[in-house]
Amino acid sequence: MRDRVVAATAMAGALLALGVGAASATAAVGDTSVFAKVAAPGYPAHAYVRPDGRVFEGTYVDPAGEGVPSKVFEYSSTGAPLRSWTVPGQALRAEHGVQVATSDARGRLVLLDRTPARALLLDPETGAFTPYATFPDLKSCPAGDLLVGCELGSDEAPMANYATWLPDGRLLVTDYHQDVIWQVPPGGGRASIWFQSEELVSDGFGGAGIALTGDRRAVLLSQAGNVPSDLRGKLVKIPLLPDLDPGRPQTLWQSGLGDFPDGIAVARSGNVYVALVGLAAQVAKVAPDGREITRFGTPLLGSNGSAIPFDGPSNARFLGTRILVANQSPIFGNRANQAILAIETGEEGVPELIPAGAGDPPRAAAPAPAPAPAARPRLRATASPSRIAVGRRTAVRVRVTAVVDGRRRAVRGARVRLLGRSATTSSSGRATLRVTAARPGAYRLRATRTGHRAGTATVRARR
Known part of the structure; x- marks a missing residue:
């Protein structure tokens, strides 16, 4: 019965949302209106639209909010306030x-x-709250070294920011500080690192918005800025490899000084709203090839034609x-401006991917009638040389082996990848990979083959 109620609610909400979209089609692109005011404690950060058209908003950091717990507000698809919940255990x-x-x-x-x-x-x-995940506090990497599993910049506390699902049910979460x-x-459970890059290191202002592209072949990430060295933010595209691991990132677009790109939305056309x-107090529209098409709002002033200007x-x-x-009004803390605004774009967004079973533990497999098959052998990869010079093209020789029937044997047909290069073992x-490292650090060599567990090795680049 519960499933039928949830399904009926989702269908009704979706139809209502379509009605809202159709009604707004008569508005001009860029028309901005006040969707809803946000009650105390204010400081809204992400207006989330559930697939059924209901809107939810959490309250974020209030500088004067010591002792006041955060709240979650619900609105209808027309902006009418519905319910609220107080977050426990903060x-x-x-x-x-x-x-x-x-x-x-x-x-x-998911809060x-x-x-x-x-x-x-x-x-x-x-109204029930359930623990889902924890985010570790990474320790700083040793000076001058780039290691897996440590914080590349100064030592900061974790700050989970935005999230998106992968098709296999993993949840990707950006960390603004680490x-x-x-x-x-x-x-759910304890989070581990999915992606880390020296190019995205920043003190205090880091990874923010995250979303899948429309074809679900890549992840888009907004970066607030490489503070203090560069106050310009960026939009980064990270390809998804066949195993949904991250590929080599590509910068699509760079913001102006002090813009601090935050949350993003992807349209069916491939345009990205940042x-x-x-x-700047604006919202940027960026084409799929990284060209900035336009911006909504007057620079600095945030004027947008509605009763409330853009303010953070x-x-x-x-x-x-x-x-x-x-x-959010994070700089001025103006309660009158803490609201959800609506901007007409003239196009529709990419439907959010929420995989079947997302949020629930994987179902246990039915007992096999026959004995379980032998465990997949793990690949072992070795690289020579394991230390290379920055900026110099180097031939790295790779050997891949695995223990089969108690003996270590060479593995043919394994795929090896390092620094954007790949090859197949004989x-x-x-196999030999000819690679060039642009920056000093530790780079992971990865070996994969069907029927085997992946193996890795580390190649260090030094000046």
Whole structure:
């Protein structure tokens, strides 16, 4: 019965959302209106549109909010306030706040909490909060070294920011402080690093918005800025490899000084709408090839034709042909401007991917009638040389082996990848990769083959 009620609610909400999109089609592109005011404690950061058209908003860090827990508000698809919930278990004497990042396959909201560094599931039907994930506090990497599993910049506390699902049920979460993208395993648990790059290191202002491209072959990431060396942010495209690991990132677009790109929304056309929470007080529209098409709002002033100007616009989320933008007002703390605004775009967004079973632990496999097959052998990869010079093209010889029937044997047909180059091993398990490292650091060589567990090796680049 519950499943039927949820399905009926989702269908009704979707039809309502379509009606809103059709009604707004008569508006001119760029027309901006006030969708809803956000009640205390204010400081909205991400107006999340669930697939059924309902809108949810969390309250984020209020500088004067010590002792006041965060709240989650619900609105109809027309902006009417419906319900609210108070977040339990926060460290109220520290900076605290939640983002409603996404929802799972059962319609539960995924909340990213600042303090403690965790993710919660909120069931709007019952009001129940359930722990879902934790985010580790990484320690700084040793000076001059780039290692896996440590923080590349200065030592900062975790700050989970935005999230998107991978097709296999993993949840990717950006970390604004620690310059990584986390992956939460299907069903929840302790997060581990999915993506880390020296190019995205920043003090205090890091990875923000994240979304899949329309073809689901890549992840888009907004970067606030490489502070203090570069105050310009960027939009980065990270290809998804066949195993959904990250490929080599590509910078699509770069913002102006102090723009601080934040949340993003992807249209069916491939255009990306980027909220600029910094001094620009605008929302940028970027073409799939990285060209900046236009900006909504007057620079610095934020004037947009509505009763409330842009004041720290921190996200973008499609509702029909409009994008909802949360006005956080992080600099001025103007309560009158803390609202959700709606901008007409004249196009529709890419439907959000929420995999079947997302949010629930994977179902246990039925007992096999026959004995379980032998465990897949793990590949072992070795690289020679294991140290290379920055900027110099070097032939790295790779050998891949695995233990089969108690003996270590060469593996033919293994795929090896390093620094964007790939090759297939010969019958002797050998391959050669000619690579060039642009920066010093430790780079992971990865070997894969069907029927085997992946193997890795580390190649270090030094000046």
